[in-house]
Amino acid sequence: MPTTPISDIPAIRDTLRANFRKGVARPLEWRKRQLLQMARMLQENGEAFAEALAKDLGKPRLEVYVHEMGTIIERALVSVQELDNWVKPVAVEAPDWQKPWKPTIYKRAKGTVLIIAPWNYPLVLSLQPFIGAIAAGCCAVLKPSEVSPHNSALLAELFPKYMDPDAYRVVLGAVPETTKLLELQWDHIFYTGNSQIARIISAAAAxxxxxxxxxxxxxxxxxxxxxxxxxxxxxxxxWGKTQNCGQLCVSPDYVLIPRGHQDAFIAALKDAYAEMFPEGTMNSSSVSRIVSPQHHTRLTDLLKRTKGQVVLGGKTEGTTKIEFTILRDVSGNDSFMEGEIFGPFLPIVPVDSIEEAIEFVQNRPHPLVLYTFTDNAELKERILDETMSGAAVFNDLMQQLIVNELPFGGVGESGHGVQVLKYTYDAFSYDRSSIDVPKEVEPFNAVRYPPYSEEKFKAMTVAAFLPIPDTV
Structure with a gap:
């Protein structure tokens, strides 16, 4: 993959910043055209993106069109339709004596922003935040992942053909280029990835x-x-665990089930697997591969060190193939519980009760999503009340991602801030408060001016002496 010369990176940022100040990205109609151009870029180059993602990840063509391109095209078009509503000033309801001030909140772009994208869904996770940056009126640099080089190179090739280079640029590279980007001041940074790198980015941003x-x-x-x-x-x-070969931030990482039902659950998993993948996942054209030899080595090391019992799968091949694998009787301190797996392993952690399962979750860092399969309304309420996660999903996997009206984001160790459509627009905007105080209110202002008197004290300090009720 070609890289952007490090010496060019400050100039790219400076040019975009200057253009932002000139108002290049401010007009609403211009923003809408850029959003349509993004959708057009994907639609007119669909097969090229499908080929790039097949080379990078072995991703099935269907998944590229549905999960990557379709998502972005739809959300770009929705953003065009909704942008007029998003940008409307909001008149604030105020006390009668302040109404003549016309208190108003305006949405304004944060400025020149940086988007650092991951490799696992390299198209949607690059362009989904970019939609919000365009809609908000920001200028932006996209740094796609070097681990998915074909997709990144294609984005860099197509961006100047479809997107206005005065406002939007792609920077290619790896650690040195990202380090240079992080040395510069940005008005917002949007990062998708792991918590280890997030700490580095947070320190640079601070x-x-x-x-x-x-x-x-x-x-x-x-x-x-x-x-x-x-x-x-x-x-x-x-189905959920085999999506992108388990390389997904909302992939089910492990299962908690009362131990007396572990055998029945494993039998059901085997039946479902046989129905979906009669030839096995390593030979299926419906499953992606492991992204790189380095990640393959990391995953096989987890398998070598586990104390859990493999009851399905466990085979590896070459440097990018690992069979979907189920493990039973996995303990809380097993190798598969050290960190996010990000691969095709499903550890089953038996517990003595649902109460123990809830406590198990409570005692660990807050996940991006907590999945629960239950028809019990009381248990659903307990999950919502007693645990923390970016999302709580009942009785299915990953479907929260396709609800455009819901915010998507984490809490604690799983991140902060949210995105998708209006929420991404809000992330790249800030609320600018405004009042316009008319000259005609000057007689009412007399009480605030020195010299102070006892009469002015009584008039100005009413709030300090408001009665406080004994009960609520």
Whole structure:
């Protein structure tokens, strides 16, 4: 993959900053055209993106069109339709004596922003935040991942053909180029990736007091209520875990189930797997591969060190293939519980009760999503009340991602800030408060001016002596 000369990076940032100040990205109609150009870029080059993602990840063509291109095209078009509503000033309801001031909140672009994207869904996770930056009126640099080089190179090639280079640029490279980007001051940084790199980015951003959106991952658990339809739960879990070969931030990371039901659950998983992948995942054209030999080595090391029992799969091939693998009787301190797996392994952690499962989740860093399979309304309420996660999803996997009206983001170790459509627009905007105080109110201002008197004291300090009720 070609790289952007490091010496060019400050000039790219400076040019975009100057153009932002000139108002290049401010007109609404211009923003809408850029959003349409993004959709057009994908639609007119669909096969090229499908080929790039096949080379980078072995990603099936269907998944590229549905999960990557379709998502971006739809959300770009929705943003065009909704932008007029998003940018409307909001008149604030104020006390009668302040109404003549016309208190108003205006949405304004933060400025020149940096988007650092990951490799696992390299198209949608690059352009989804970019939609919000365009809609907000920001100028932006996109740094796609060097781990998915074909997709990154294609974005760099197509961007200047479709997007206005006075406002939007792609920087290619790896650690040295990203380090140079982070040395510069930005008005917002949007990072999608892991918590280790997020700490580096946060430290760099802190030097400039740069606000951040961090979309991270973590270990997203699945709690199984044994009274639920176990066969249905197993089918949905196998489907979710095999998406992109488990390389997904909202992938189910491990399963908590009362130990007396572990055998029945494993049998249901095997049945679902046999139905979906009769030839096995390593030979299936419906499953992506491991992204690189380095990640393959990391994953096989987890398998070598586990104390859990492999009950399905466990085979590896070459440097990019690992079979979908189920492990039973995995303990809380197993190798597979050290960090986010990000691969095709499904550890089952047996517990003595649902209460123990909830406590297990409570005692660990907050996940990006907590999945629970249950029809029990009381248990759903307990999950919502007693645990923390970026999202709580009941009775399916990953479907929260396609609800455009919901915010998507983490909490604690799984990140902060949210995105998708209006939420991404808000992330790259700030609320600018405004009042316009008319001259005619000057007689009412007399009480505030020195010299102070006892009469002015009584008039100005009413709030300090408001009665406080004994009960609520």
């Amino acid at each position: 030097k400039h007091l740069t606000p951040l959106t961090l979309e991270l991952g973590g270990k997203s658990p699945v709690i199984i209520d044994p009274t639920f339809d176990i066969a249905l739960a197993a089918k949905r879990i196998v």
